[in-house]
Amino acid sequence: MNRATTILLPILGAASILLVWQFVLPLMGVPAFIVPTPATVARKLVTDAGLLAANALPTALESVLGFLIGNLAAVLLAVLFVYSRPIRAAYFPAVLFFNTIPILALAPIIVLIFGLGILPKIVIAAVICFFPTLVNMIRGLEMPTRSEFELFRILSASPFETFWRLRVPRSLPLLFTSLKIAATTCVIGAIVGEWIGANQGLGALIIQSTFNYQTDRLYAAVITSSALGLLFFGIVVLAERLVMRRHPA
Amino acid sequence: MALAIAAKGLAVGYGTPAAPLPVLERVDLAIPEGEFLAILGPSGCGKSTLLRVVADLLPPLAGGITVLGGSPEAARRRRDVAFVFQDATLLPWRTVRQNIELPLQVGPAGLRRPGLASTDELLALVGLLPQADRLPHELSGGQRQRVAIARALVSRPRILLMDEPFGALDEITRDRLNDELAQLWRRMGITILFVTHSVMEAAYLGQRVMVLAAHPGRVREIVDLRPVKGEAGRLPREAPPLVEAMAHLRAVLADAA
Numbered sequence: 001m002n003r004a005t006t007i008l009l010p011i012l013g014a015a016s017i018l019l020v021w022q023f024v025l026p027l028m029g030v031p032a033f034i035v036p037t038p039a040t041v042a043r044k045l046v047t048d049a050g051l052l053a054a055n056a057l058p059t060a061l062e063s064v065l066g067f068l069i070g071n072l073a074a075v076l077l078a079v080l081f082v083y084s085r086p087i088r089a090a091y092f093p094a095v096l097f098f099n100t101i102p103i104l105a106l107a108p109i110i111v112l113i114f115g116l117g118i119l120p121k122i123v124i125a126a127v128i129c130f131f132p133t134l135v136n137m138i139r140g141l142e143m144p145t146r147s148e149f150e151l152f153r154i155l156s157a158s159p160f161e162t163f164w165r166l167r168v169p170r171s172l173p174l175l176f177t178s179l180k181i182a183a184t185t186c187v188i189g190a191i192v193g194e195w196i197g198a199n200q201g202l203g204a205l206i207i208q209s210t211f212n213y214q215t216d217r218l219y220a221a222v223i224t225s226s227a228l229g230l231l232f233f234g235i236v237v238l239a240e241r242l243v244m245r246r247h248p249a
Numbered sequence: 250m251a252l253a254i255a256a257k258g259l260a261v262g263y264g265t266p267a268a269p270l271p272v273l274e275r276v277d278l279a280i281p282e283g284e285f286l287a288i289l290g291p292s293g294c295g296k297s298t299l300l301r302v303v304a305d306l307l308p309p310l311a312g313g314i315t316v317l318g319g320s321p322e323a324a325r326r327r328r329d330v331a332f333v334f335q336d337a338t339l340l341p342w343r344t345v346r347q348n349i350e351l352p353l354q355v356g357p358a359g360l361r362r363p364g365l366a367s368t369d370e371l372l373a374l375v376g377l378l379p380q381a382d383r384l385p386h387e388l389s390g391g392q393r394q395r396v397a398i399a400r401a402l403v404s405r406p407r408i409l410l411m412d413e414p415f416g417a418l419d420e421i422t423r424d425r426l427n428d429e430l431a432q433l434w435r436r437m438g439i440t441i442l443f444v445t446h447s448v449m450e451a452a453y454l455g456q457r458v459m460v461l462a463a464h465p466g467r468v469r470e471i472v473d474l475r476p477v478k479g480e481a482g483r484l485p486r487e488a489p490p491l492v493e494a495m496a497h498l499r500a501v502l503a504d505a506a
Contacts, residue, residue, distance in 0.1 A: 145336075145338070147334040147335075147336060147338040148338055148340070150301075150304075150306050150332070150334070150338075151332070151334070151338050151351075152355065153305075153306060153325075154304055154305075154306065154325060154330070154331065154332050155328075155351070155352050155355050155356045155360075156325060156326055156328070156356040156357060156360060157355040157356050158355075158356075158357075161355040161356070162355075165340075165351075165354070165355060166340070169340070169342050
């Protein structure tokens with residue numbers, strides 16, 4: 001396949017799905033208050049732009065703060081686990097267990113602890129980012145080969161130099177892999193938090209429009225949340241390109 | 250002449266002195282400064298382990314060893330010992346130049362002195378000036394080992410330990426790198442311990458060849474090639490005396506296995 005077709009084919013694919021949705025679904029008698037047509041949703045995206053933006057803002061804030069806190073905590077804990085075998089042996093199983101709790105089951109508990117403000121949403125977003133980054137970062141920091149460690153020892157490198165000039169660069173590809181995962185899951189976390197109780201945010205808007213049968217608004221809110229995730233993903237990819245230009249894997 | 254490395258009743262391997270798992274035992278060594286010693290032996294005879302003890306990467310299990318008159322640790326801390334690994338061990342995110350300069354960027358501040366040669370001179374020495382800003386994955390296997398050698402030489406060590414550095418290369422590249430290494434050694438006058446399982450490499454490069462036996466690891470014989478190689482200290486690969494020496498080494502090796 002040449003370059004033109006690799007760009008064109010996905011566009012044609014998406015267009016065909018939208019066309020079927022636009023024209024075939026109404027023919028099958030699916031009412032608009034259950035599934036609105038793409039044209040209706042597109043119109044709503046324009047007419048509701050102000051409302052959507054006003055609700056996207058708190059969700060974005062919660063997602064970004066959750067992303068930063070969750071990933072930072074994961075990276076710090078990974079460093080601790082890599083440098084202390086006893087601490088890792090003692091606490092990694094607990095973290096593993098914690099990760100098996102579905103986020104939907106955990107969310108009400110977090111709301112119970114942190115109240116109904118912005119905080120529980122940030123915490124849920126942070127929790128959802130945390131585990132993949134922890135696991136990937138541990139693996140990344142342990143990537144250097146035996147001879148790489150031996151090289152640094154022969155050079156009498158300090159533990160910090162071995163960390164900063166060997167372990168960290170080695171871990172970057174895996175770290176960015178998990179940051180890309182977290183870029184979209186942090187939005188999921190924030191929205192789940194808003195479902196439990198919030199009067200603003202895309203999650204709140206999704207719940208309200210569902211209960212009011214405003215399905216065109218519901219779909220517009222869903223598309224906005226997906227766009228938010230895509231935006232964060234794009235930012236992380238950009239950051240990755242900037243950093244990895246100096247650090248090709 | 251002063252001894253670069255001296256050992257008496259040395260045992261190397263794994264485990265602890267209380268519960269030793271020796272790989273190679275009863276090693277007596279007296280390597281004068283400036284010698285090129287080839288270490289030849291089958292897999293599992295402990296030749297790499299021996300190098301790691303000299304480099305202070307592993308403690309000896311028993312016996313004594315001195316490096317340049319002191320402990321291996323003291324020699325390492327002075328950067329008197331450098332190591333070339335079988336897999337080059339270049340950091341993939343650093344260019345050729347940055348890899349060579351790694352020893353000038355880590356370790357105690359006092360050790361970050363360059364040797365007599367600048368990075369450019371080292372690059373020229375190993376013939377990689379045009380590739381200075383390439384990344385390791387853009388180089389051939391032979392070029393990568395040249396970078397590893399330049400990096401080892403940057404802090405001007407007195408002893409160079411080489412652990413099967415050309416083992417993964419094709420024969421043509423290996424022969425060329427052997428010639429370059431022999432030249433380097435003659436020019437710089439440093440002590441080289443060169444581990445290999447190639448009889449040809451050992452005989453061609455070494456002034457002496459230490460043949461090891463495996464299971465249990467022992468020094469089988471130290472073959473002195475200096476009388477064979479004569480004044481010039483070198484012989485072409487096809488020279489009858491060298492071919493004869495290789496036959497002898499093969500016999501000792503077969504006996505050892």
